[in-house]
Amino acid sequence: RWMFYTPEMAEQMVQRREMENSLRDALKKQQFRLVYQPRYGHNSSRIIAVEALIRWDHPELGLLMPDQFISLAEETGLIIPLSDWVLKTACHDAQQSLHGLSVSVNISAVEFQSWGLIDRVRDALQVSQLDPARLEIEITENATLWNPESSLELMLALKKLGVKLLMDDFGTGYSSLSYLRNFPFDGIKLDKSFISDMPESDSANTIVKNIIGLGKAFSLSITAEGVETEGQLQKLMMMECDETQGYLIGKPLSLTALQEQMAALDSAAQERTGQQSQG
Template identity: 55%
Template sequence: MTIGVSMGIALAPQDSTSANDLLRYADIALYQAKQSGRNRWVYYRQDMSEKLTERRKLELALKTAIREDQLYLVYQPRYNLRHSRIDAVEALVRWQHPERGNMMPDQFIPLAEETGLIINLSNWVIRKACTETHEKLPGLSVSVNISAIEFQASDLAERIKAILDETGLEPTRLEIEVTENVTLSNPEKTLQTMMALKKMGVRILIDDFGTGYASLSYLRKFQFDGLKLDKSFIFSLGDSTQNQSVVEKIIDLGKAYSMEVTAEGVETVEQLSFLKKNKCDEVQGYLLGKPAAIADLNLKNNHVIY
């Protein structure tokens, strides 16, 4: 058994002569130690109080945003190369903060995970995506990103089923995107949740493939419906034939496991031509369409052959 320890340290009289203040400052430093990776000690600094105060303000603001619909979704099309049409969109959450302006997911999703707000946030995103897709995007599927932490929730499948029933979206038109890391934490629970979702008809995609730690055995065990190749591989296609060979092999790997392969980050006609030549199933990126609000979503590329 290995026991780890994190410590926060406040000093008298440098930091304060008040016992209550010293305890509070040490607690703030302890929080910073845990945030920095645990198993370490951190001395209190005045700027830590300011950062913690700002973090708590942001947490309260996020609670309000979820409750009062300050969040909104944008959608990015996914183009099917085999059928030469757009057949799905990816829903991406944004936050119109009253003071900070438009905020991207990486500015508030980690906070939601740390504070437990991720469940309420995910519920909002899934419900909104299902509602808008059902009402305004007939015939298209929608994918929603779920974090590895959220995927461990024991009631995830039940919550998604309730939302599908409520919104009227067919389960086969909903796709859940997870990163490779979801296979590492409690794999048996992860597999159980995946099977429950797949039994409903919901598809499971492995996102940003190639940047995590998934092994071939996990690909076989978890039976993902689709694989989304990380954009870094697409950006480097023109750098060398070796990079091209890697992408070819990943496409072949996905097909060997009966997964639909999507290339992310496609921005040039040359990239698109290479992927089409190597029988990649779908592509997504600025060449096909930038993320946009549903009212501004450009689906004119539907049925267009590049």
């Protein structure tokens, strides 16, 4: 095709190159940090897991969210060392400070094209001494589209390590039903776009109820993402959704803040138990 040159093209290339150099520098200087968003289990009535989410403390641009740099990391190959850092840090934090909780880590589609992922996950588990059953790998269904046969083998190899596999953003891709049948997932995370119109929208309620039923038919745990109102939570509990995640449950927190929140919740629960026993 034909394209007319404009000065903005050169400017965009310069900005991209500068951002790439900044990203390389950030890896060396460890300018990244993790925050953790809680996941609430309704059967146990407590926080049972956290999702590790990366943040970049850029020295000039301030706090950057993943959607501002992950795609660049994927294009430049920097996603591998960046993901390594996330895996090792999340496993270390879970082992040292988040006793009893599972931790989930997002794996990009680019990473899922390499068998090196198996060694990287194994190394993170060995270094941290984390029980593999407490590590959950979140994968979007699109990550497996490049080569379904190879993806299945890779997932089975991950399962042999003892980790769990979650399908992230369920319902936003093209082949969700067949993927549930053919791939060894342990659970699905229902995309927040389905939750946003609940409970006011009858069609949204029906869709979510059917998806929950579908997941249970495949013996999968069901997590609803993006839960922000009490009405949504109550509706999901009526539908027997296993777990919920969202701002109503808890915003992404630093490790210290998460520990403080959990200590406060445990204290409140113990106080309620004491009052009930006295009654």
